[in-house]
Amino acid sequence: MPVFEAIALAFGQLRAQKLKSGFSLLGVFIGVTFLIAAWSIVNGMNVYMTEQFAGRIIGVNTFHLRRMPNFMPHVSDSAWRAWRRRPRITFSDAQAVAQAISVPVLTAWESSDNVTIEANGKQVLEAGVTGATERYFDIKNLRITQGRPFTAQEVRSGVPVVVIGYEVAEKLFERRDPVGKHVKIAGIPYRVVGVVEEQGKLFGFSLDRFAVAPALSPIQDEVNPPGVIDALIVKASSVELMREAISEAEEIMRGRRHLRPRQENTFVLETSEGVLNFWGGIKRILYVVGPGLVGVALVVGGIVIMNIMLMAVAERTREIGLRKSLGARRRDILRQFLAESATIATVGAAIGVATGIGLSVLLDAATPLPAAVSPMSIVLGVVIGGGVGIVAGVYPATRAARLDPIAALRQE
Amino acid sequence: MNFRTGDTPHPDVVILAHKLTREYDMGLELVRALRGVSVQIRKNEYVAVMGPSGSGKSTLMNLIGCLDTPTSGEYWLNGQKVSDLRDDELARIRNKEIGFVFQTFNLLPRADALHNVELPLIYAGMSGKARRERAADALERVGLADRMDHKPNELSGGQRQRVAIARGLVNEPSILLADEPTGNLDSTTSAEIMQVFGDLHRMGQTVVMVTHEQDIAAHAARVVTLRDGVVATDQLKAA
Numbered sequence: 054m055p056v057f058e059a060i061a062l063a064f065g066q067l068r069a070q071k072l073k074s075g076f077s078l079l080g081v082f083i084g085v086t087f088l089i090a091a092w093s094i095v096n097g098m099n100v101y102m103t104e105q106f107a108g109r110i111i112g113v114n115t116f117h118l119r120r121m122p123n124f125m126p127h128v129s130d131s132a133w134r135a136w137r138r139r140p141r142i143t144f145s146d147a148q149a150v151a152q153a154i155s156v157p158v159l160t161a162w163e164s165s166d167n168v169t170i171e172a173n174g175k176q177v178l179e180a181g182v183t184g185a186t187e188r189y190f191d192i193k194n195l196r197i198t199q200g201r202p203f204t205a206q207e208v209r210s211g212v213p214v215v216v217i218g219y220e221v222a223e224k225l226f227e228r229r230d231p232v233g234k235h236v237k238i239a240g241i242p243y244r245v246v247g248v249v250e251e252q253g254k255l256f257g258f259s260l261d262r263f264a265v266a267p268a269l270s271p272i273q274d275e276v277n278p279p280g281v282i283d284a285l286i287v288k289a290s291s292v293e294l295m296r297e298a299i300s301e302a303e304e305i306m307r308g309r310r311h312l313r314p315r316q317e318n319t320f321v322l323e324t325s326e327g328v329l330n331f332w333g334g335i336k337r338i339l340y341v342v343g344p345g346l347v348g349v350a351l352v353v354g355g356i357v358i359m360n361i362m363l364m365a366v367a368e369r370t371r372e373i374g375l376r377k378s379l380g381a382r383r384r385d386i387l388r389q390f391l392a393e394s395a396t397i398a399t400v401g402a403a404i405g406v407a408t409g410i411g412l413s414v415l416l417d418a419a420t421p422l423p424a425a426v427s428p429m430s431i432v433l434g435v436v437i438g439g440g441v442g443i444v445a446g447v448y449p450a451t452r453a454a455r456l457d458p459i460a461a462l463r464q465e
Numbered sequence: 466m467n468f469r470t471g472d473t474p475h476p477d478v479v480i481l482a483h484k485l486t487r488e489y490d491m492g493l494e495l496v497r498a499l500r501g502v503s504v505q506i507r508k509n510e511y512v513a514v515m516g517p518s519g520s521g522k523s524t525l526m527n528l529i530g531c532l533d534t535p536t537s538g539e540y541w542l543n544g545q546k547v548s549d550l551r552d553d554e555l556a557r558i559r560n561k562e563i564g565f566v567f568q569t570f571n572l573l574p575r576a577d578a579l580h581n582v583e584l585p586l587i588y589a590g591m592s593g594k595a596r597r598e599r600a601a602d603a604l605e606r607v608g609l610a611d612r613m614d615h616k617p618n619e620l621s622g623g624q625r626q627r628v629a630i631a632r633g634l635v636n637e638p639s640i641l642l643a644d645e646p647t648g649n650l651d652s653t654t655s656a657e658i659m660q661v662f663g664d665l666h667r668m669g670q671t672v673v674m675v676t677h678e679q680d681i682a683a684h685a686a687r688v689v690t691l692r693d694g695v696v697a698t699d700q701l702k703a704a
Contacts, residue, residue, distance in 0.1 A: 058587060065575065069575055376584070376588070377532075377556065377559075378530070378532060378559060378565050379559065379565070379584050379588060379632070380560020380561070380585055380588040380589065381588050382552075382553045382556040382557070383553060383556075385588060458532050459532050462567070462571070
């Protein structure tokens with residue numbers, strides 16, 4: 054019997070016993086749905102992390118000079134305590150490094166904390182308040198839509214002005230123009246000079262709940278101890294220039310900290326690679342756990358199909374006997390039942406692919422999780438699904454093929 | 466006609482059974498269902514095999530139908546020695562040489578008459594169009610040209626058995642092998658089915674029928690009676 058006849062027969066069987074077939078393909082369906090959905094989420098997050106997140110948080114061709122890493126996978130308590138004992142980055146460190154770098158770069162100071170911002174009797178709780186220097190907006194690609202950024206002059210003289218995020222402006226001033234008005238940060242009034250373009254959300258967190266004031270304005274007392282910053286941000290125009298700037302910065306800092314050649318750095322020079330390594334760690338875990346869960350679902354699905362097929366063989370013993378008496382060889386019967394279990398599983402996988410895609414689209418639209426369906430996962434879903442069907446069908450089909458036609462025909 | 470081991474049968478002989486025995490090892494005891502049966506059936510004979518239950522007629526039918534192989538002895542079917550063939554070769558012989566008709570019809574309940582008749586042709590490897598034509602011809606021969614798209618549950622008992630006969634005929638087998646073909650039918654329908662067998666025989670078909678009913682066996686030209694695993698009588702009826 055040709056393969057396509059066997060498949061046509063299998064579809065007939067599927068149609069005839071819709072409910073039973075529906076249950077039997079459930080396991081494979083769930084496995085493949087999960088495969089597609091989970092893969093598309095990891096895939097989407099990957100795109101997000103590499104193209105957007107890392108770029109936004111640290112920036113392309115940019116490094117941060119910090120006391121300790123901002124993004125770290127797992128650190129031991131002792132390493133953590135050692136980091137905490139390191140000296141902080143001081144104003145003079147930042148100035149010295151910025152001056153000593155010979156390649157063309159943009160630099161900015163950054164110190165942040167979560168502080169409540171008030172105006173007009175309204176509040177934005179725990180907004181990200183940053184003390185920074187004037188290049189901060191260029192380096193971070195923050196476009197000002199109303200007003201202007203603060204100037205180098207304002208930074209040097211520590212004027213209490215502020216550039217606020219879109220959400221802060223919306224919450225405190227609703228539809229009115231905030232430029233020229235005042236907000237209170239930790240009780241001190243600042244004049245709003247600009248509003249930053251809407252940034253949207255990342256993993257459900259608003260990127261628009263922030264305010265940036267000049268580093269030497271009164272904000273410095275809120276965000277850090279005196280004379281200290283969180284990070285010096287350095288942006289070069291290419292990777293090569295950035296690497297050069299990093300090595301220059303390292304040299305200066307080691308000199309300033311009087312580190313001997315074998316001593317470790319007591320500061321970090323963090324690039325977006327660091328963030329990506331952090332994400333890479335998470336991804337590795339997902340790549341182990343995800344396939345594991347898919348595997349469990351598919352094994353269960355395979356066992357269900359095998360049981361259903363064993364039942365089918367028992368129920369259709371007489372039919373098998375008849376087919377054998379009419380000239381079906383062992384391989385014909387084997388092929389018929391293999392085609393049936395493979396068809397059940399492939400149909401399950403196909404429905405799983407459709408549901409998985411639907412779920413991904415839904416997740417992408419309804420939740421902050423980014424999702425992008427990978428074509429590879431669709432191919433893999435169908436192939437693995439069908440494969441599970443064939444593997445699960447081998448034992449029942451072999452039993453069917455080995456049935457003695459006389460005994461099979463006698464069966465009620 | 467005397468046949469000795471080592472001979473080949475006369476070309477006219479379709480079925481040649483020579484000292485066939487079949488024993489079943491039931492663990493505690495050895496059941497000897499056939500104790501040396503020798504029968505020859507020529508082309509275009511119409512033979513009924515009779516005998517009480519336990520006489521070995523079902524065992525003989527299974528051997529003749531190539532569903533089983535003998536413990537000892539030789540079985541030749543249409544010039545080919547089949548007593549020592551393997552499983553898949555037996556399947557091929559069943560497909561080409563034998564048309565089965567069962568007491569319980571054994572039709573596939575979800576398939577229509579045409580598809581049921583097509584089944585042996587599928588296993589013969591025939592392609593779709595030729596297959597449907599041949600199956601339609603066979604249904605016409607048993608008078609069911611207008612019932613091709615009916616499912617078994619839409620047909621009467623007699624019609625079902627005629628579909629089964631068409632299925633038996635469709636591969637143009639050497640023998641039509643019927644096992645109690647009227648066992649599930651009333652007497653009127655039985656007569657109708659026996660008429661079909663009679664017609665097929667007149668058109669040249671070799672028919673072997675296993676039955677325990679005297680009046681059904683009476684339709685055959687020759688009656689072989691088994692008792693306790695051996696041939697008790699083998700009578701030709703005067704035509």
